[in-house]
Amino acid sequence: MSITCRVVRFHETGELDVLALENITVEDPVDDEVLFKVDAFALNRADVLHYQGFHTTLPDFPSRLGSEATGEVIKIGANVTDFKVGDRVTSIPFNTAKYGVQGEYALVPQDYLTKAPENLTIEEACSIWMxxxxxxxxxxxxxxxxxxxxxxxxxxxxxxxxxxxxxxxxxxxxxxxxxxxxxxxxxxxxxxxxxxxxxxxxxxxxxxxxxxxxxxxxxxxxxxxxxxxxxxxxxxxxxxxxxxxxxxxxxxxxxxxxxxxxxxxxxxxxxxxNHVEDIDKLNECKAYVLERIKKGILKPKVSKVFDFEDYKKAYEYMLSNQQVGKIVVSITHKQ
Structure with a gap:
């Protein structure tokens, strides 16, 4: 059963005004894909380069945006072994134009997810991997x-x-x-x-x-x-x-x-x-970082949190260079 939800999307490259909140249909996960309900997503300079057309990953129009989000798993593909419905996960950036996580729901291959660390807030957990x-x-x-x-x-x-x-x-x-x-x-x-x-x-x-x-x-x-x-x-x-x-x-x-x-x-x-495509190296990185987060050695610094409807203000804040740490957008799901 597909889901209709709002996502950040763009149909051409350019400045911030090319971004829009649009309703799309998210299909069920297949193979190794995981579908999760997004509670928060983080912004990165790579996202700006992506919608401007300067990133190494070229957009596939109409293109979703973003690579870091945290949320709850609601469906899994037939080949998924690492996660189950109800798990709280956070996503890892990788080089593909097919996926984007800035929206109410996100679909990501299981290799590019980890469990959200229990000692971090939702906002901190979506700010780990980039x-x-x-x-x-x-x-x-x-x-x-x-x-x-x-x-x-x-x-x-x-x-x-x-x-x-x-x-x-x-x-x-x-x-x-x-x-x-x-x-x-x-x-x-x-x-x-x-x-x-x-x-x-x-x-x-x-x-x-x-x-x-x-x-x-x-x-x-x-x-x-x-x-x-x-x-x-x-x-x-x-x-x-x-x-x-x-x-x-x-x-x-x-x-x-x-x-x-x-x-x-x-x-x-x-x-x-160019490194996360090597799954052995990626798993090494996951283990190294998660162990240090668990011990409190690493802790993401969140600069400011915006509401979903104010996602463009979040980008404006990033472009102003005022932040110290990560900029996060929080999503409140309507029942």
Whole structure:
């Protein structure tokens, strides 16, 4: 039996006004699919790139949106073995245009779901996987970050930046964050970020070299790219790895051949979508993150919660760059 529900959808790429709440029919799950009633979903910069047409995943019109949601399982496909009706689940981002979770109901393959951790709120539970899986594969599969390494995290007030901070610090690295202005400085200090650079007020390169006592940083987790790369390239240590995972600077990102050669460094065009397709690696990530959430080592930071009807205000808030942590939209289901 199919279900009619409201979802966030778009029929062409463009700015925020291409998004609309529309009624659609959600079919029953087949094979390994799980259908769940969404209680809350989280916003990500990847969602903005998706509706603008700049994401690596191209939309299949009319396209649903979103990859992180939490809710209750109501139906399962014939091949589903990991979940049952009534389970509370949370979804993991993956690279497909077929699925989207921003709406009253969502359909997701079982590999890209986990049980929602019992020690998290609904809003926190839908805020886990984009930030932690993106950072996990970057830190440990690409960057090989280990205890004692110096890690630089620009835009550390974002959920992705904060997730990297938590994972790297747990691994024993010294984490240095940056933020553009001092507006979020106090909030970031309260979150335990001791080493913070205000990039509009001081030299990023000089502060990185001071904080690392001249050694330089061995890993950079950069969502800005563009011209910002030039602010830290001369503060890399030998053999450093630079992860470019975002496009906050709209300017083209030049390939800095000479600075990279000087430091025997690597600049990686990175997406977690290229890693979660490997189910063995994905399961490794799930176990690692969930164990640390259970122990209280990791805890998603929720910046602000919006009502479903105000989802565009949620996106406007994201685009304003005021948030420290994740932006979540809560859904109240009418009986």
């Amino acid at each position: 930030q932690y899986s993106t950072a996990y594969f970057a830190l440990f599969h690409v960057g090989n970050v280990k205890e004692g390494d110096f890690v630089f995290v620009p835009a550390i007030s974002s959920s992705a930046g904060y997730g990297c901070f938590e994972l790297a610090k747990d691994a024993g690295a010294m984490v240095i964050g940056s933020t553009r202005t001092s507006a979020k400085k106090d909030d970031l200090k309260k979150l335990g970020i001791d080493h913070l650079i205000i990039s509009s007020e001081e030299s990023v390169e000089k502060r990185l070299m001071q904080l690392t006592k001249g050694e330089g940083v061995s890993f950079v987790y950069d969502p800005i790219a563009g011209n910002f790369c030039n602010e830290y390239l001369d503060a890399l240590s030998m053999g450093a790895v630079v992860i470019i995972y975002g496009l906050l600077d709209p300017n083209p990102t030049p390939y800095p051949l000479v600075p990279l050669i000087r430091k025997k460094a690597v600049m990686d065009a990175y997406s977690q979508f």
